[in-house]
Amino acid sequence: MEPSPLVGSLGLELAEWLGQTYRCSPFEAVAPALPPGFRAQQRSRLTAVPGPEDSGGLASFRESTRAAWQELVDSARAWEEITFLKRIDPNHANVARRELQRLVGRGLVRKEVSLPRPRSHRYRRLLIPGQYTDAGEEGESAPQTRGTRQVELLAAVREAAAGYDTTGTASLLGSAADALLQRGLVAEEWRRVEPETPAGVAPANPPPKHLTAAQADALNSITAALDDPNVLPRSFLLHGVTGSGKTEVYLRAIAHAVGRGKQAIYLVPEIALTPQTVGIVNDRFPGRAAVLHHRLTERQRFEEWWRIRDGQADVVVGPRSALFAPALNPGIVIVDEEHEPAYKQDEHPPYYHARDAALALARRSGAVVVMGSATPDVSTYYEATRGRHHLLRLPERVPHPDGRATPLPDVSVVDMRRELRLTEALDSTLEAGRQAILFLNRRGSAAFMQCRDCGGVINCSRCSVAYAFHRESGRLICHYCNRQRRLPRACPQCRGGRIREMGAGTETVASHLQQRYPDVTIERWDSDSVRNPAQLEAAMGRLSSGEARILVGTQMVARGLDLPNVTLSAVLLADLGLNLPDFRAGERAFALLCQVAGRAGRGDEPGRAIIQTYQPDHYAIAAASEQDYAAFYGIEIEARRHQGNPPFNRLAQVVCSDLSIRAVQQTLGELVESWREQAVREGRDDVDIIGPTPCLPERVRGRYRWRLLLRGRRIWQFLEGRSIPRNCRVDVDPVRLD
Numbered sequence: 221m222e223p224s225p226l227v228g229s230l231g232l233e234l235a236e237w238l239g240q241t242y243r244c245s246p247f248e249a250v251a252p253a254l255p256p257g258f259r260a261q262q263r264s265r266l267t268a269v270p271g272p273e274d275s276g277g278l279a280s281f282r283e284s285t286r287a288a289w290q291e292l293v294d295s296a297r298a299w300e301e302i303t304f305l306k307r308i309d310p311n312h313a314n315v316a317r318r319e320l321q322r323l324v325g326r327g328l329v330r331k332e333v334s335l336p337r338p339r340s341h342r343y344r345r346l347l348i349p350g351q352y353t354d355a356g357e358e359g360e361s362a363p364q365t366r367g368t369r370q371v372e373l374l375a376a377v378r379e380a381a382a383g384y385d386t387t388g389t390a391s392l393l394g395s396a397a398d399a400l401l402q403r404g405l406v407a408e409e410w411r412r413v414e415p416e417t418p419a420g421v422a423p424a425n426p427p428p429k430h431l432t433a434a435q436a437d438a439l440n441s442i443t444a445a446l447d448d449p450n451v452l453p454r455s456f457l458l459h460g461v462t463g464s465g466k467t468e469v470y471l472r473a474i475a476h477a478v479g480r481g482k483q484a485i486y487l488v489p490e491i492a493l494t495p496q497t498v499g500i501v502n503d504r505f506p507g508r509a510a511v512l513h514h515r516l517t518e519r520q521r522f523e524e525w526w527r528i529r530d531g532q533a534d535v536v537v538g539p540r541s542a543l544f545a546p547a548l549n550p551g552i553v554i555v556d557e558e559h560e561p562a563y564k565q566d567e568h569p570p571y572y573h574a575r576d577a578a579l580a581l582a583r584r585s586g587a588v589v590v591m592g593s594a595t596p597d598v599s600t601y602y603e604a605t606r607g608r609h610h611l612l613r614l615p616e617r618v619p620h621p622d623g624r625a626t627p628l629p630d631v632s633v634v635d636m637r638r639e640l641r642l643t644e645a646l647d648s649t650l651e652a653g654r655q656a657i658l659f660l661n662r663r664g665s666a667a668f669m670q671c672r673d674c675g676g677v678i679n680c681s682r683c684s685v686a687y688a689f690h691r692e693s694g695r696l697i698c699h700y701c702n703r704q705r706r707l708p709r710a711c712p713q714c715r716g717g718r719i720r721e722m723g724a725g726t727e728t729v730a731s732h733l734q735q736r737y738p739d740v741t742i743e744r745w746d747s748d749s750v751r752n753p754a755q756l757e758a759a760m761g762r763l764s765s766g767e768a769r770i771l772v773g774t775q776m777v778a779r780g781l782d783l784p785n786v787t788l789s790a791v792l793l794a795d796l797g798l799n800l801p802d803f804r805a806g807e808r809a810f811a812l813l814c815q816v817a818g819r820a821g822r823g824d825e826p827g828r829a830i831i832q833t834y835q836p837d838h839y840a841i842a843a844a845s846e847q848d849y850a851a852f853y854g855i856e857i858e859a860r861r862h863q864g865n866p867p868f869n870r871l872a873q874v875v876c877s878d879l880s881i882r883a884v885q886q887t888l889g890e891l892v893e894s895w896r897e898q899a900v901r902e903g904r905d906d907v908d909i910i911g912p913t914p915c916l917p918e919r920v921r922g923r924y925r926w927r928l929l930l931r932g933r934r935i936w937q938f939l940e941g942r943s944i945p946r947n948c949r950v951d952v953d954p955v956r957l958d
């Protein structure tokens with residue numbers, strides 16, 4: 221039994237904020253604060269309620285239910301719910317559950333739900349050599365009296381210097397182990413298993429001894445706020461160019477907070493992609509860091525949750541959900557790469573933004589929030605210029621140890637209509653013994669397959685998008701619903717045989733490069749080739765050691781890599797994503813280009829970056845080529861002001877999804893009509909209702925999707941109390957327009 225509440229008062233206050241801001245139910249709002257997998261971990265125990273001995277009240281129940289209840293009464297103790305349900309009907313859990321619900325409703329059974337803590341420690345059984353040897357045991361004949369399995373096991377135990385681990389093999393060992401134990405040839409030892417925290421990639425260098433002047437200034441401002449709760453605002457935007465040492469500022473600020481007895485939450489956009497960060501935090505706070513990783517098993521996350529709750533971890537590193545870790549005394553929250561859309565939960569309610577939730581947490585707890593980025597979100601930057609956050613700047617890269625400046629890479633924009641300069645740059649980079657990172661925002665071999673005869677494209681039958689082709693597996697894969705099929709020999713429309721690959725993806729690029737540089741080890745990082753943190757850590761190891769010379773990949777390669785030997789970075793087709801019907805397309809492209817460019821020239825040798833594009837004059841590309849945030853921001857903020865988009869207004873999208881397109885259109889048609897009428901009646905001319913329009917893609921997994929967009933300063937008040945149709949979801953402050 222857990223006597224204290226699982227969610228403390230701070231968690232409840234945050235849940236209330238989530239519920240109001242993102243329009244979700246109280247349970248949805250509190251769910252992120254509950255221990256991971258608590259449903260699976262919870263125990264319900266049943267006791268018969270003393271008193272109603274008259275089993276006549278049971279007449280309307282099944283016979284098996286009556287019998288089970290009687291047995292529960294007779295046993296005079298509590299039962300696990302599952303045991304009781306099985307007695308009622310082992311084959312029909314739903315029927316049994318309904319019967320139980322009625323028993324509880326009638327007051328015949330009391331149900332108590334508790335959430336047991338994980339056992340304080342888990343142990344592993346090891347076999348070690350025993351005190352007897354063959355000779356000392358039963359004389360010379362002993363070995364012959366043993367079966368082969370015993371002989372093999374004994375040899376294995378004697379060979380395993382650190383003890384023979386029986387985990388996973390226990391049932392196989394069975395009698396052989398027992399026999400050896402009995403004869404004293406082996407002995408048992410139970411060793412405590414420490415919770416597994418992903419180690420990440422250990423840092424290559426020791427922590428720097430001195431901060432740069434800009435780092436020291438930034439750190440002083442943050443520590444002043446940590447020391448004095450009256451410093452307002454409590455939030456900082458750390459705007460530092462790539463390689464300016466933002467991480468070091470975070471780590472020292474965390475150490476300061478921890479030194480004052482507080483806990484720290486360090487958010488990263490995608491924990492699996494940041495093994496270097498995990499490695500650094502583990503190195504700086506050995507044994508005191510908890511890493512929350514969605515690829516840990518539910519059990520492991522549950523254990524980490526309790527470690528944090530029990531105050532055994534000072535620093536929690538994790539993705540957006542780590543914000544809700546049960547840190548009882550949070551002193552600082554770091555939001556690294558705060559511009560990343562991954563901070564928005566858009567898979568299930570509550571559709572929260574972790575950066576905004578961190579600010580809400582800070583307002584309620586007095587904690588300090590540090591948001592860092594080389595390319596801050598336009599809205600965050602705007603708020604900082606208006607004094608809502610302190611603005612801290614790291615305008616230059618950390619200089620070399622000998623004091624020489626480390627320049628930002630020299631970026632050239634290559635107009636793909638005229639020239640292809642990348643191969644020469646790659647040749648010279650490899651000749652100089654350096655490494656290169658190539659980014660292409662498209663995985664697979666081909667973006668789509670097109671028939672040369674009729675022009676038809678092979679589309680997924682459940683989504684209104686083309687299948688991508690993956691040559692390695694020889695399959696067509698839908699990147700929206702993951703449906704797969706074999707590549708047909710003939711065009712499904714005209715039966716022609718000339719189906720061709722269109723639009724190269726990372727797989728094609730890697731294979732072309734391998735043909736061009738047969739002796740060079742090439743790493744490919746995308747969600748097809750890197751599926752778990754262990755693979756990523758191994759690949760990181762090959763890059764750090766210099767074994768791999770070229771890295772090709774999707775967005776995974778743009779995030780936070782700090783490899784000093786990389787002197788060339790390239791964006792293979794910057795246009796992808798630039799022309800999406802989303803007002804943030806320019807911002808996304810700018811951030812991505814700067815991040816990719818920023819991977820080059822972080823060591824002793826200056827770097828260069830190449831951006832290939834068909835639109836060299838686009839303002840986002842032009843600004844990225846100068847790595848000039850101010851120039852980009854100046855243009856972008858004026859466009860936002862002109863269009864009335866965030867930060868000048870807030871948005872909410874209402875997405876309706878249904879199997880029938882008519883149902884979708886009808887639902888949204890009626891909704892928009894009634895909301896417009898209500899808005900007029902209520903005199904609310906401050907909210908625009910835009911749409912309905914089809915989402916992009918319009919159909920996913922067989923369901924049609926259309927949306928309404930609300931735009932205004934007080935969206936929240938407008939939505940308050942309005943009912944939302946069942947087939948619609950509301951996403952307040954969306955970061956992507958569906």
Ligand SMILES: Nc1ncnc2c1ncn2[C@@H]1O[C@H](COP(=O)(O)OP(=O)(O)OP(=O)(O)O)[C@@H](O)[C@H]1O
Nearest residue numbers: 428430431432462463464465466467468618780782
């Ligand atoms: N004061 C310092 N003295 C020497 N080296 C430093 C100092 N601060 C940071 N570094 C080193 O500089 C490199 C770049 O730092 P870091 O990765 O923190 O930059 P960043 O601003 O987070 O970059 P990005 O935004 O590109 O991820 C790292 O190798 C780090 O160890």
